[in-house]
Structure formats: C-alpha cells, structure tokens
Amino acid sequence: MDPMQVVERQAQQTDSRILLLVMDGLGDIPNAQGQTPLSAARKPNLDRLAREGCCGRFDPVGPGITPGSGPGHLALFGYDPAQYEIGRGVLSAVGIDFPLQAGDVAARFNFCTLDAQGHIVDRRAGRIPTEENRRLVAKLREVQLPGVQVFVETESEHRGVLVLRGEGLSPRIADTDPQKTGVRPLPVRALVPEAERTAALVAQFVSQAQRILAGEPQASGLLLRGFDSLPRIPSMQERFRLRPLCVATYPMYRGLARLVGMEVVEPPEGLADIPRVLTRHVEGHDFAFVHVKYTDKAGEDGDFERKKAVVEEMDRLLPELLAARFDVVVVTADHSTPVALASHSWHPVPALLWAPGRVFADDVVEFSEKACIAGALGRLPLRFLLAEALACAGKLAKFGA
Amino acid sequence: MDPMQVVERQAQQTDSRILLLVMDGLGDIPNAQGQTPLSAARKPNLDRLAREGCCGRFDPVGPGITPGSGPGHLALFGYDPAQYEIGRGVLSAVGIDFPLQAGDVAARFNFCTLDAQGHIVDRRAGRIPTEENRRLVAKLREVQLPGVQVFVETESEHRGVLVLRGEGLSPRIADTDPQKTGVRPLPVRALVPEAERTAALVAQFVSQAQRILAGEPQASGLLLRGFDSLPRIPSMQERFRLRPLCVATYPMYRGLARLVGMEVVEPPEGLADIPRVLTRHVEGHDFAFVHVKYTDKAGEDGDFERKKAVVEEMDRLLPELLAARFDVVVVTADHSTPVALASHSWHPVPALLWAPGRVFADDVVEFSEKACIAGALGRLPLRFLLAEALACAGKLAKFGA
Incomplete structure (x- = not known):
C-alpha cells in the first residue's frame, strides 16, 4: 500500500504553517567544473536553511522518468503522478x-x-x-x-x-x-x-x-x-486537511493548484512582487505554494549564468518571504532542467526541509544537488516530501497504537 | 503504480546503444581490512567509468532478500522479480x-x-x-x-x-x-x-x-x-522497444535472456573471448547484455584473491569491450556473493552508470561497494537501474504535459 494513504488517514489540521517554495526546473547536473547554477550561486539565505534543516533528493515520477510540469507539480502536492494524469487540453x-x-x-x-x-x-x-x-x-x-x-x-x-x-x-x-x-x-x-x-x-x-x-x-x-476531461482529483483539503494557498504568476501552475483545491490569488508581477502577494493573502492558510518560473526558463535556454542569477535573486527575496510566519519551509523543484540539456530531465530534484527543532539536522551546509546526495532525506519519490513537511508541521497523528 | 509502467509507456526506439555488463555475484562485504575483492582490485578502467559517471547501490528483489540467478537477472532486465517467478525446471x-x-x-x-x-x-x-x-x-x-x-x-x-x-x-x-x-x-x-x-x-x-x-x-x-511452466513474460522489445543482444557463456543466463526476448548468440569461450563475440554481433542491437560468471564462482568458493583477479582481468578487457560504440555503460551484478559467506546474499549490488554529458557526475572516484554508498544514484530497487540507463540513452520520452 502506498504510505501516502496512511498520511491521508493520519492528517490533522493545526495552526502551523508550511511554505512550499518551488523553483521550477531548479535541478541541474554538474558542468566540466563540477558546478551547477545552484551550487555556483551566492545564496546565503538558502544555505542557512539547508544548514539548519535537512536535505535530500526526490524523483517526481520515478527514476529515469522526465516529467512534464503537470506530473512534477502533482508529486509536489503529494499525489502519485502516475495515478492522476492530466492531459494538455485540461x-x-x-x-x-x-x-x-x-x-x-x-x-x-x-x-x-x-x-x-x-x-x-x-x-x-x-x-x-x-x-x-x-x-x-x-x-x-x-x-x-x-x-x-x-x-x-x-x-x-x-x-x-x-x-x-x-x-x-x-x-x-x-x-x-x-x-x-x-x-x-x-x-x-x-x-x-x-x-x-x-x-x-x-x-x-x-x-x-x-x-x-x-x-x-x-x-x-x-x-x-x-x-x-477533468480528472477526479481529491483536493488537498480532503486528503491532508490543509487550507492551501497558491502564489504563482503563470497560468499553468495556477491551474494545477486549482485542480487540487488551492485558493489561487492575484498573480505576482515578477519575482520581486512575490513577498507582497504572499504576505497579503497568507492569513487563513496553513500551506502556501509559491511558484517561481524563471529558473526553468533559464535552464530551457541553456543559460547557466541566468539560472544562477535567478537563484541569487530569489535568495535575496527569501527574508521577505519568510516574514510571513512559517513553521516549516520546503525549497525544491518540480523537475530538473539541466542547462547542458536545455530541457526537462529525469534527474532527481534537490530539496531542503527546514523546521527548527523538528527536523533531523544533517551535516549538509549548503543547498546544492551534490550536497543533497549526503542529506538526511536520502532519495525518495517526490510525493513523500509533503509527508515529511506535514510531519514536521505536527500535522500527522501517530499511526497505530 | 510502479514507475516501471510509466517507463514502458514512455519508451522510444533510438539508435543509441547501452552496454549492461553483469559481473555475477560481484557485490561483497568488507573483510577485517575493510576491503572487498572489488575495492582491492587494480581496475583503472572501471575506476575511470565510475569517476566520469555516477554510482549507486541496488536491491535485486528488496532489502534483506537473497536472490537466485533468475530474480537477480529479471531485475537487471527491468522486471519486478516478485511479479515474475521462474521455476528451476523452466x-x-x-x-x-x-x-x-x-x-x-x-x-x-x-x-x-x-x-x-x-x-x-x-x-x-x-x-x-x-x-x-x-x-x-x-x-x-x-x-x-x-x-x-x-x-x-x-x-x-x-x-x-x-x-x-x-x-x-x-x-x-x-x-x-x-x-x-x-x-x-x-x-x-x-x-x-x-x-x-x-x-x-x-x-x-x-x-x-x-x-x-x-x-x-x-x-x-x-x-x-x-x-x-513457462511464465508469460512480455519481452524487452515489447516493454522497452529495445533490440537486445545476449553475450553469455553459461546456459542459465542465455536461457534467462531468451525468456525476455533477447537475441542470444554464440557463447564466448571464456572471458577473453567476450570482446570478439560482442563486436561481431552487436550491429543491429541497441542493448547488449554481457554476462561474466567467474566472479560468482570465486565468491561461492570463498576465494578473495580469485574474485579480485577476475575483476582485474575483466578490467583489462574493458577497452576492447568498449571498442563497440556504446553511449551508455552500466556495470553491476545480479546479486552479491560475499567471499565471507561463500554464497549468494541479500546485500545490495554496486553499480556504475556511465553516459557522458547526460549523467549526474558525482564525486565517486573509484568503483567499490563503499564508494557507491555516496553515489548520486543512491539506493534503489534494481529494476530502476534500467530506467536510469534508458533515460541516459534518450530512450524515454517526457511524461505528461
């Protein structure tokens, strides 16, 4: 049985709040110098979260499988993307x-x-x-x-x-x-x-x-x-008792969020506008999905420097994002988009999970694909990342006596 | 749903070619000096592939389960060995x-x-x-x-x-x-x-x-x-659109290859004859399974030095094997046969995956069981190793929009 069915059963509503920051296509593979845009970026805030929290790598659909944006996001939202397929028309x-x-x-x-x-x-x-x-x-x-x-x-x-x-x-x-x-x-x-x-x-x-x-x-x-046709997808409210919020600029991600029952609010006008939109709408929500598209675009264009620059800009905005109180912060991607391939790829995505006093603080001191190999989260199917976040947020009751 | 079902659906035929080199029973556990036959062997060619590629460890059936040759090979060929059982008679x-x-x-x-x-x-x-x-x-x-x-x-x-x-x-x-x-x-x-x-x-x-x-x-x-009785096993052609070749000396492995639809050619007369047979028959195939029995025999005999010597001899032959153009190279085992146990065991098998420009080049610089622990592939069920190889060979289309 898929452990996510147990997660559903044990889910309980609490006041704690989770931030899921998705940097689209963030994952990459090392270049000849052993660097990726993420590893090369100056990103003191992300590194601090990685240092204080724990890291790992996640397969959106499964090893070897390159996901489209639909499957990647369903996995981020805790769904098995092989079970819920969403056609291009929908x-x-x-x-x-x-x-x-x-x-x-x-x-x-x-x-x-x-x-x-x-x-x-x-x-x-x-x-x-x-x-x-x-x-x-x-x-x-x-x-x-x-x-x-x-x-x-x-x-x-x-x-x-x-x-x-x-x-x-x-x-x-x-x-x-x-x-x-x-x-x-x-x-x-x-x-x-x-x-x-x-x-x-x-x-x-x-x-x-x-x-x-x-x-x-x-x-x-x-x-x-x-x-x-519209698939019958049980909402995140039903499955995980969450009151989820979506802050995303691009229509496809807003649409995906709506499919799983998120409240989708005004689209931010570019990266720098995200903290304002998040802060304005986060009250009344215990889960906030924030989508950043530009890492993927830079990856698709094969532009190492621009992908790195997006990471750095996002890092600068992070303190503002975190100004809205969050008990648990997850930073990851829906799939990898390596600069060398200039397209989505099958490589697992790096992830950090921050939750003071609740998370297994491993020895990872920076947020990069290579550092995540040694992270305490190991390599798991991506839908389980939500389970880890829910647990850290105290939203999963003990299973069994 | 098993991600291998998605792998089947997304499989596409291409001209790229995969070598699956199986050193039977290769996996071992460290002796009092912390060495295994693989780690102690002088094997510059295998080490180079590990350095340029990425490494990991794979469970043929599942943690703790000691596989026979049938289940081990089915997993190598991308099948769930718990789903397809093959009796000794067959x-x-x-x-x-x-x-x-x-x-x-x-x-x-x-x-x-x-x-x-x-x-x-x-x-x-x-x-x-x-x-x-x-x-x-x-x-x-x-x-x-x-x-x-x-x-x-x-x-x-x-x-x-x-x-x-x-x-x-x-x-x-x-x-x-x-x-x-x-x-x-x-x-x-x-x-x-x-x-x-x-x-x-x-x-x-x-x-x-x-x-x-x-x-x-x-x-x-x-x-x-x-x-x-003969099980109904869909062939690798049907499942993965491969045109697979088997180069193996021993009847059982030739039989296993035939069960999944491989073309089985003349048996090599010993290790040194493998490159000749491979080179002679590889045209028209995009997947070559090469089986080396002698590592397992040495393990079964509890003979550390002989197992090490087989690795070293295979390493010397590797350049000749690679002379037939391969875009992706996998070196691994069907199960572990630790010298100390003198029998098959449940320990995960070490694996290296080489595919220039496509693979996540990790920091592993030699091919050994211990080095593989820190590899980018992590620890996965063995059937997923084929998925990783197919992806690196460009043989898996993107899943979902």
Missing part, C-alpha cells in the same frame, strides 16, 4: 481560468500555416501575436455544433483551447497534430468506439474552422492535441 | 536451449545414488561425468506415458531436465528431492487438485526410470525439483 483550460466542468472535453490547439495543398508549412503559424489570436478566436466562436456547447479560447500567441460541453462526450480522440511539417493535419479519429460521436463533432468543428480560416495569410489552419 | 530447460512451449511442465532432476533399501546415499550421484549422464538419459527416453510426450534431457554432470507436453498439465507438483541423505526420495505429490493427473504421470515416469536405473553403480535413482 492543463491549458484550467491555466487560462476557464471554468471547466466534469464531462467537458478540452483540447489544446495551435493555429498553423497551410499551403495551397493543405500541407502544414508552419506548425505555429509564425507565432502570431496574441491579439491576432483573439481576432481569429472571435471568428471561430461562430461555429455551432448540434447538441453541444462550443467554447473557443485564446491561450497566447498561436495557442488556444477548444472545449465541448454536453452529455455523453468522450475525450478519447487522437491528436490531429502530426508533429511535423510537409504533411496534412491528421483526420479527427476516435480512439475507442464510445468516442465516435465526439470525434464526429470535432471533425465538424475542424471543417467549419477551416472554411473560416481559409485565406488567412498565417493562421490558415488548426492542429488539435491533448484531448482530455 | 530455468534449466531454457538454459539448455530446449524449445519449451506454453503448457509444458518442466522439472530439474539430479541423478542420485540409492542404497539397497532405497535410501539416498549421494544426492549428486558422485557428480557423474556429463557423458555418463547422456548414456543414462538415452535409456530414460524409452519411458512412455499415456497421452503426453516425454522429453528427458542432459544438463551437465548429474543434472538433467524432464519435460511433459500435453493438454491440461499442471506444474503444481511438490519436489521429490528431500534435500538430505539417509532417507528415501519423497513420493510424487500434487500441490493442488488440478495437478493430480500430472502427478500420477510423473509418478509413473519415476517408477519406470527407477527400474531402468536399478543396478547402476552411481546413478541408481532420480530426484526431481522445481516443477514449473
């Missing part, structure tokens, strides 16, 4: 605050450029401006389908979301995005017999959309992918 | 290249020496020569049973294999080997009602065999054990 919909309902079928779409033969020339339609996207989405909203409601929403640039609402819909529809150029978009196809009617409706939508977009110079076609 | 049959079919019931037998009262004097019949075994097996092939085909096969020395083929057979038959001398062989007994008919057939075989062997000076009786 992630995009919740990420733009679309009020997705149970049974809705959502898909992510890209505007794309088609040539005269209907072959894909550019899968992202030259990354049209978001304003241009809004103009086209307004036209696509004219499409009507029999027996279902159709929602077409702008995400950003060439990206958008299609949602169908009605009885008996199925999300088991194959992508129409062939993931390459020089070929036609794939036909809409049901993956299971129950999805035949939904597939027929989506095919009608695509065909009408195609007529509307014909003649557009850039966004002359649509590619759909990631059809999915 | 192992022996596939180990001699017997074309075992679904539904066949196979058992391992020993020739034994019985006294005039039918009591066992020697459970191994004085380890008769294999040629003598062949002569007796030819006589046993005269045995006929109603409604089933009977196959009697020589394994080596006193060891052989019995296979029954027919409809409705069951392998749930108890061993007739009492595992001690001075008593009679146990009667053939069904473990479940469905096996009654099979037990009756086996009893007929034993009784006829007994008549044939009566009067033989050494091999005057038969002891049967490990009745089993």
Whole structure:
C-alpha cells in the first residue's frame, strides 16, 4: 500500500504553517567544473536553511522518468503522478481560468500555416501575436455544433483551447497534430468506439474552422492535441486537511493548484512582487505554494549564468518571504532542467526541509544537488516530501497504537 | 503504480546503444581490512567509468532478500522479480536451449545414488561425468506415458531436465528431492487438485526410470525439483522497444535472456573471448547484455584473491569491450556473493552508470561497494537501474504535459 494513504488517514489540521517554495526546473547536473547554477550561486539565505534543516533528493515520477510540469507539480502536492494524469487540453483550460466542468472535453490547439495543398508549412503559424489570436478566436466562436456547447479560447500567441460541453462526450480522440511539417493535419479519429460521436463533432468543428480560416495569410489552419476531461482529483483539503494557498504568476501552475483545491490569488508581477502577494493573502492558510518560473526558463535556454542569477535573486527575496510566519519551509523543484540539456530531465530534484527543532539536522551546509546526495532525506519519490513537511508541521497523528 | 509502467509507456526506439555488463555475484562485504575483492582490485578502467559517471547501490528483489540467478537477472532486465517467478525446471530447460512451449511442465532432476533399501546415499550421484549422464538419459527416453510426450534431457554432470507436453498439465507438483541423505526420495505429490493427473504421470515416469536405473553403480535413482511452466513474460522489445543482444557463456543466463526476448548468440569461450563475440554481433542491437560468471564462482568458493583477479582481468578487457560504440555503460551484478559467506546474499549490488554529458557526475572516484554508498544514484530497487540507463540513452520520452 502506498504510505501516502496512511498520511491521508493520519492528517490533522493545526495552526502551523508550511511554505512550499518551488523553483521550477531548479535541478541541474554538474558542468566540466563540477558546478551547477545552484551550487555556483551566492545564496546565503538558502544555505542557512539547508544548514539548519535537512536535505535530500526526490524523483517526481520515478527514476529515469522526465516529467512534464503537470506530473512534477502533482508529486509536489503529494499525489502519485502516475495515478492522476492530466492531459494538455485540461492543463491549458484550467491555466487560462476557464471554468471547466466534469464531462467537458478540452483540447489544446495551435493555429498553423497551410499551403495551397493543405500541407502544414508552419506548425505555429509564425507565432502570431496574441491579439491576432483573439481576432481569429472571435471568428471561430461562430461555429455551432448540434447538441453541444462550443467554447473557443485564446491561450497566447498561436495557442488556444477548444472545449465541448454536453452529455455523453468522450475525450478519447487522437491528436490531429502530426508533429511535423510537409504533411496534412491528421483526420479527427476516435480512439475507442464510445468516442465516435465526439470525434464526429470535432471533425465538424475542424471543417467549419477551416472554411473560416481559409485565406488567412498565417493562421490558415488548426492542429488539435491533448484531448482530455477533468480528472477526479481529491483536493488537498480532503486528503491532508490543509487550507492551501497558491502564489504563482503563470497560468499553468495556477491551474494545477486549482485542480487540487488551492485558493489561487492575484498573480505576482515578477519575482520581486512575490513577498507582497504572499504576505497579503497568507492569513487563513496553513500551506502556501509559491511558484517561481524563471529558473526553468533559464535552464530551457541553456543559460547557466541566468539560472544562477535567478537563484541569487530569489535568495535575496527569501527574508521577505519568510516574514510571513512559517513553521516549516520546503525549497525544491518540480523537475530538473539541466542547462547542458536545455530541457526537462529525469534527474532527481534537490530539496531542503527546514523546521527548527523538528527536523533531523544533517551535516549538509549548503543547498546544492551534490550536497543533497549526503542529506538526511536520502532519495525518495517526490510525493513523500509533503509527508515529511506535514510531519514536521505536527500535522500527522501517530499511526497505530 | 510502479514507475516501471510509466517507463514502458514512455519508451522510444533510438539508435543509441547501452552496454549492461553483469559481473555475477560481484557485490561483497568488507573483510577485517575493510576491503572487498572489488575495492582491492587494480581496475583503472572501471575506476575511470565510475569517476566520469555516477554510482549507486541496488536491491535485486528488496532489502534483506537473497536472490537466485533468475530474480537477480529479471531485475537487471527491468522486471519486478516478485511479479515474475521462474521455476528451476523452466530455468534449466531454457538454459539448455530446449524449445519449451506454453503448457509444458518442466522439472530439474539430479541423478542420485540409492542404497539397497532405497535410501539416498549421494544426492549428486558422485557428480557423474556429463557423458555418463547422456548414456543414462538415452535409456530414460524409452519411458512412455499415456497421452503426453516425454522429453528427458542432459544438463551437465548429474543434472538433467524432464519435460511433459500435453493438454491440461499442471506444474503444481511438490519436489521429490528431500534435500538430505539417509532417507528415501519423497513420493510424487500434487500441490493442488488440478495437478493430480500430472502427478500420477510423473509418478509413473519415476517408477519406470527407477527400474531402468536399478543396478547402476552411481546413478541408481532420480530426484526431481522445481516443477514449473513457462511464465508469460512480455519481452524487452515489447516493454522497452529495445533490440537486445545476449553475450553469455553459461546456459542459465542465455536461457534467462531468451525468456525476455533477447537475441542470444554464440557463447564466448571464456572471458577473453567476450570482446570478439560482442563486436561481431552487436550491429543491429541497441542493448547488449554481457554476462561474466567467474566472479560468482570465486565468491561461492570463498576465494578473495580469485574474485579480485577476475575483476582485474575483466578490467583489462574493458577497452576492447568498449571498442563497440556504446553511449551508455552500466556495470553491476545480479546479486552479491560475499567471499565471507561463500554464497549468494541479500546485500545490495554496486553499480556504475556511465553516459557522458547526460549523467549526474558525482564525486565517486573509484568503483567499490563503499564508494557507491555516496553515489548520486543512491539506493534503489534494481529494476530502476534500467530506467536510469534508458533515460541516459534518450530512450524515454517526457511524461505528461
């Protein structure tokens, strides 16, 4: 049995408060000099937390598995990401605050450029401006389908979301995005017999959309992918008796937080605005998830110095963050994004857990991937990090007599 | 959910190539001087791989569990050995290249020496020569049973294999080997009602065999054990989209490799012949399993110096092995065979994972059990080592959006 089921059973509400600071994609691998952006950064505050607390490394999904942002965050929130899968369509919909309902079928779409033969020339339609996207989405909203409601929403640039609402819909529809150029978009196809009617409706939508977009110079076609419906995820309130708060700038992470029942407040305007938003909203919450995107962006760009600089800036802000009283502080990542790979990776994420007088204070004196190897937390599945934090916060009752 | 299910789903075929070098029973425990055969060996090439790569320790089945060769190798190949059990009879049959079919019931037998009262004097019949075994097996092939085909096969020395083929057979038959001398062989007994008919057939075989062997000076009786049928094991091709090659001298390991779908090629004639066989057959494969038996033999004999010498000889051969291009190299064991115990043990096996630019290069600078404690891989179930290798080889797609 997964020990997280015992964690659920033993969870109790208390006044103690946990900060979960997630530096997206923070984990890295050493360069030729043996350094990572985290190890090379000047970060006296993070190092102090590591010194006073304990450290370890965590696998978001499992050894060798590179997680997307969805699985990485579910694990951070105490869920087994292999059990709760969230499709791209749902992630995009919740990420733009679309009020997705149970049974809705959502898909992510890209505007794309088609040539005269209907072959894909550019899968992202030259990354049209978001304003241009809004103009086209307004036209696509004219499409009507029999027996279902159709929602077409702008995400950003060439990206958008299609949602169908009605009885008996199925999300088991194959992508129409062939993931390459020089070929036609794939036909809409049901993956299971129950999805035949939904597939027929989506095919009608695509065909009408195609007529509307014909003649557009850039966004002359649509590619759909990631059809999915809202998964049934028990909330963090139900599972862990927490009153969780989300402070995040980017829509996807706000959407993920909402999926597990967090209260999502105003997005901070950049790193420096995070302490203000946190301090303003933290009352009444005993768990605060703070998301910092910029470490991941720098990793994706393969930019060692910028990733290091984000760590340093975050470190400077840390005293302000901690001004809101926290009994337990966790600093970690949803996955690694090594500069050398310029993409998400499978390497376990470093983590520090700070909780004076409650935590096993190990001999780790700085926060880095290598230092975490010798940390008292060892190497564990990431969902167990929440269990350690809950325990340190006194939120888990003794199991058994 | 077991993360290996996610690994299966995300597996993708690529041209990159993995070497899995298994030094059977390599793991050991420190002697009074704090040394193991591995730590004491001069092995500059293995040390270089450990220095450039990362290290860790792996439990073949689970903490405290001493694995046989079957479970140890299944774990190396990415399978949960507790989920797929392989009986001794099946192992022996596939180990001699017997074309075992679904539904066949196979058992391992020993020739034994019985006294005039039918009591066992020697459970191994004085380890008769294999040629003598062949002569007796030819006589046993005269045995006929109603409604089933009977196959009697020589394994080596006193060891052989019995296979029954027919409809409705069951392998749930108890061993007739009492595992001690001075008593009679146990009667053939069904473990479940469905096996009654099979037990009756086996009893007929034993009784006829007994008549044939009566009067033989050494091999005057038969002891049967490990009745089993072929398990349904999905192949490594199906699970991980690999095209795996097996280079192994000993039948059992060749048989295990065949069970998971590996292409098994000519057996090397001793250690020094391995590079030739590997180089000759590796084309067209993206995964090569190389098995070295002699470390285990030395461990079983309690011979520290010989076990150390095998490591040193393997180390000298390593450059030749690596001459076939490999992107990822794993060196590890199927289980520990400590010299001090002179038998398989439950201690986790040391492992090194080498994959330039992809692996987390830790601070381990030599390949030894102790050094591996501080390695970046930590301590994990052995099946996850394949996941780490697949990831380093770029063979696992990102999981989730």
